[in-house]
Amino acid sequence: MIRPAEILLVEDSPGDIRLTMEALKGSRITNNLHIVTDGVEAIDFLMKREKYVDAPTPDLILLDLNLPKKSGFEVLSEIKESIQLRVIPVVVLTTSQSERDILLSYEMHVNCFVSKPVEFDAFFNVIRTIEDFWFTIVKLPKQ
């Protein structure tokens, strides 16, 4: 039996959280969407600390850059510096289109950088495509 895909969404905007949930709702892949709303919580989740002791290791991380407490860049850098965590693919999902942000993300070994489309349909498509790509096309390491 195939276990459901574990996805961690690091996002502080409730509107975007809900939209992502809606987009994933009708998806072909069974998934568990875990949500944290700031950078500190994200690291706690990944390190299985505090209330996240029993949290699963995610198969994919969707990371916003603009986050309270700890920025998306800080979270990204901690993930990619950790031997255990850096195997997890990280998709930066942000409204930013700045060349600087894009370059910096890749310099910090992001797996891919995606701009949140303004159009609703496009946003749905992007979420579906990300899911599709990382869970049906890409081979990920067995945990």
Added chain:
Amino acid sequence: MKSDSEEQKKSDDNLQRIIKELSDYKYAIDESSIVAITDQKGIIKHANDNFCKISKYSREELIGQDHRIINSGFHPKEFIRDIWTTIANGKIWKGELKNKAKDGTIYWVDTTIVPFLNEDGKPYQYVAIRADITERKRVEENLEKSLKEVLDYKYALDESSIVAITDQKGIIKYVNDNFCKISKYTREELIGQDHRIVNSAYHPKEFIRELWTTIANGKIWRGDIKNKTKDGTTYWVETTIVPFLNEHGKPYQYVAIRADITQRKLTEEQLSRNIKELERSNKELEQFAYIASHDLQEPLRMVGSYMQLLERRYKGKLDKDADDFIHFAMDGATRMKQLIGDLLNYSRMNKEGLIEPVNMNEVMHEVMQNLSASTKESGASVHFSDLPVIEADRTQMVQLLQNLISNAIKFRKEEIPSLINIKTEKQESKWLFSVSDNGIGIEGQYSEKVFIIFKQLHTKAKYSGTGIGLAIAKKITERHGGTIWFESEFGKGTTFFFTLNAKTTLPLNINS
């Protein structure tokens, strides 16, 4: 007897000698002077050659004439009366007279009139001995005229300007009233002082040194100087310092001529403060527009997305009203998105800017590609050929032409196919572009409004758009050192003109 004849002879000899002496004198006087003899009434009895020569009358014309024949009418009556009173009283008169020759020309003579008296002590004749001083008088008159001119100049200068004269060391030798007035020192306080008494310490040392080097080398210095009055307030003077050189070519004095420009300087300072303030607020506004439009996108995305989600899930499941409401809300969100996008574009205009040689033909091809859908749909034809290569921001050139051409297509006439021509003409340091169409035209009263951001002349229902296209076009041309305007005949078509610097130097990138 012998003694008698001897005495007679002696006396004859004496007489001979005296006559000889007298005739020598006469000869010398006739050679050197102008001599005339009149009777007691002024009738000429004798005139020597010099008199004839200077008066240009012959002796025959003069003898028997009243001496007034040579009066010039120059001297007042009192002056003439005084001469006659003097000589009629048996006294010698000396003076300068202006006389008139036969041909009307004027001459000056230095004159001595000696009256000769009879035994009653009354004059029976007058001998006038004169010297020609016409040339001296002419020189004197010229001198006097020049002197008067110089005095007039000085008067005018003193009235208009602030004047000071210093020696070669800068010690004040002379100041005029205006200098005292503006500096608030009395003349006594200034004369003998070093000119630095009015220094305000405003100017850097190099500035003062340059001034002194210039004038010490005998050159004129010009500039604006801020000086200090006795009470410590300051004033600005536009200054010209002229060095005067001695025979060795070294300055022995400096004349400084100044004009009070304090008010002008204050205005200039105010102006430059205002400009700085304007630049700052302009920059702030642009920053604001950028941040506002950027940050507005986020909540707008939420509104738009959830409206769409509503529509997708509930269209046809509620009632007709609900469908209408969702439609209007979504329409509003779409328009707002367009506006924010445009605003963001507009405020970005100042941010980018790689200036490179741009082939405007290639730019037009790109524009045509971008507009291919609308040209196909409208059947518009766009003509251009031999466009120049200019130094510009390529992206902005595409945007500029695209905005103008898409406007021309948008505001076309329905009954005839749209025809658009792009032409260029080289001017002195600029290129003049024109984009002309055969569309609906623009009414004259709107000529100022069309370039204002978000100004639209037509209803949303008839022509879509946010009204930013021409505002952006204006900003682009201005950034490239040009201007934009149009000529239009309502109902017949419009031609937009814009100029671009042939060589562009962009203003400093204020946002980066």
